[in-house]
Amino acid sequence: MWIAESELIINPDGSIYHLNLKPEQLAETIITVGDPDRVAKVTDLFDSIEFTVQKREFKTTTGSFKGKRITVISTGIGTDNIDIVFNELDALVNIDFETRTIKEKKTSLQIIRIGTSGSIQASIPVGSFLISEYGIGFDGLMHFYDKKHQELEFSKALKDHLQWDTHMTVPYTYKADPELVNQLSSDEIVNGITVTNAGFYGPQGRQLRLQPTDPKMNDKLASFNYNGKQITNLEMETAANYGLAFLLGHKTVSMNAIIANRAIGDFSPDPYAVVKNLIEYTLNKITADSK
Numbered sequence: 001m002w003i004a005e006s007e008l009i010i011n012p013d014g015s016i017y018h019l020n021l022k023p024e025q026l027a028e029t030i031i032t033v034g035d036p037d038r039v040a041k042v043t044d045l046f047d048s049i050e051f052t053v054q055k056r057e058f059k060t061t062t063g064s065f066k067g068k069r070i071t072v073i074s075t076g077i078g079t080d081n082i083d084i085v086f087n088e089l090d091a092l093v094n095i096d097f098e099t100r101t102i103k104e105k106k107t108s109l110q111i112i113r114i115g116t117s118g119s120i121q122a123s124i125p126v127g128s129f130l131i132s133e134y135g136i137g138f139d140g141l142m143h144f145y146d147k148k149h150q151e152l153e154f155s156k157a158l159k160d161h162l163q164w165d166t167h168m169t170v171p172y173t174y175k176a177d178p179e180l181v182n183q184l185s186s187d188e189i190v191n192g193i194t195v196t197n198a199g200f201y202g203p204q205g206r207q208l209r210l211q212p213t214d215p216k217m218n219d220k221l222a223s224f225n226y227n228g229k230q231i232t233n234l235e236m237e238t239a240a241n242y243g244l245a246f247l248l249g250h251k252t253v254s255m256n257a258i259i260a261n262r263a264i265g266d267f268s269p270d271p272y273a274v275v276k277n278l279i280e281y282t283l284n285k286i287t288a289d290s291k
């Protein structure tokens with residue numbers, strides 16, 4: 001099927017519309033970060049750099065760490081941006097830009113997010129590293145794609161537990177890639193379940209001048225227990241990464257630097273140090289088997 005010019009938008013230089021990347025510029029291992037300034041915090045540790053390109057909040061550098069080719073890309077904040085990043089990354093490897101047709105042989109990317117997050121369990125202090133085994137979306141993005149939602153029972157149990165009005169969001173739940181979870185886990189990291197919210201303030205239960213609809217939301221999330229599994233932390237991208245990667249056939253996992261503890265009202269005195277440590281941890285883990 002030929003994909004029209006309004007759907008797959010290719011810039012005059014042959015790069016994809018928002019990311020400004022050409023197919024040959026992408027490595028098959030990709031690290032995503034929210035903050036464009038965090039890209040260099042990762043690539044400063046690389047042995048060599050091929051190029052850097054930036055359009056809007058999407059800054060990309062491809063280079064090599066311990067001999068492994070890695071692309072680092074900033075997504076900006078929120079699942080609306082994840083929709084753009086994951087669809088365009090997939091197009092770069094799985095659509096032929098010359099013929100505008102889907103390739104027969106698909107490439108499966110490895111996509112690892114390194115982000116910041118707030119814990120909702122008092123027992124997970126600021127400074128912790130957390131790997132998201134599941135991502136639960138409160139943002140609604142995945143409802144615009146087909147309904148192969150992975151964990152429907154989990155989502156339903158959570159919806160019942162929250163006892164929200166019908167006008168509130170319907171959660172969706174997807175799993176991380178189990179091999180990546182395995183590869184990146186250790187006794188230095190907590191395994192958890194991450195809620196991806198549609199905002200930082202009201203949607204994460206923060207109150208400055210506006211009161212959130214459900215002031216007990218974070219307590220309800222923290223007390224939810226499904227087959228022994230507990231929700232651990234809040235951020236703004238992971239569930240969309242997991243949902244889109246699942247539907248597109250890529251492997252993904254989220255690594256969270258816990259910089260806030262919402263249960264006890266704590267914020268890290270040095271969030272950049274926590275992120276730096278998590279970057280080093282992640283790079284070393286993903287290259288542990290590299291020659």
Ligand SMILES: O=P(O)(O)O[C@H]1O[C@H](CO)[C@@H](O)[C@H]1O
Nearest residue numbers: 033034035077115116235236
């Ligand atoms: O540090 P990043 O990766 O941006 O992630 C977290 O920080 C942002 C909010 O401050 C949201 O994007 C949230 O998911």
Ligand SMILES: O=c1cc[nH]c(=O)[nH]1
Nearest residue numbers: 116117118235236260
């Ligand atoms: O509490 C937090 C901290 C970082 N990022 C979030 O989205 N929430």
